[in-house]
Amino acid sequence: MNDDVLDPEPSTVPAGFTPLNWRRGFGQVMGTLYERAEADGGFTRAFLVEERHTNGMKNCHGGMLMAFADMVFGHSVSLLRRDHHWITIRLLTDFIAPAALGDWVEGTSQIVGQHDDLYTTRGRIWVGDRTVLTGTGVFKFAMPRKAHG
């Protein structure tokens, strides 16, 4: 199902980004996300706003931006323990500006707090020099990931 989301990467992908080939579940349904490791030890995740990500105004649907925010804000925590799943406890998203069809959307996050087993991160999503969304998330680790293969 949804084989169309496994298309080859579009020509608009900036240098250094590689696709996250999630081949099942909601990660696949959302479409191709991309990731780049940054020199400062951080990361950038990204996607191209395709027709299927849009709302009736041909902007990226708020639901897609929130789902992307979840995968961006939580990834800082994921990097601490790659062998465990994490779950979202709370997410706050402030929508600053729209992302339009054809926009290349990027985002990153940082861990800003830890209390017991709860990690708080702060994140930002942007297109070029335009901030699209900011917010915070609270996450915790869940069960170990199954080894792939």
Add this chain to the structure above:
Amino acid sequence: MNDDVLDPEPSTVPAGFTPLNWRRGFGQVMGTLYERAEADGGFTRAFLVEERHTNGMKNCHGGMLMAFADMVFGHSVSLLRRDHHWITIRLLTDFIAPAALGDWVEGTSQIVGQHDDLYTTRGRIWVGDRTVLTGTGVFKFAMPRKAHG
């Protein structure tokens, strides 16, 4: 594309729910949402957690729940002016319990405040008697909808 999301309604759909046949954009990608008008003038929106909505733990992906929350929390505002699009300004989602593969997930919302052109709603998402997610949203109206035809 994604014709699989227009499958006939599953046999598990409770009485009174009709599918929202969104045939384009992210509404289609998310899969079939259902809606029922309630006797008190409110509404319930719902979906069945399918394989393609899941995360690596076979629960409904947090991103899918947030996208659903957007469409549930904002719908209270939408009902005020069906001829206008609305946009999300802020969304806060608290994840209380997971929704599992095969669960029938329902949600509703109410308007709890208005200030100038900003509407605040409060919403809840549940499976049976288990609360899955609660939160609040801030929304405003955008451009008029194009007439379908």
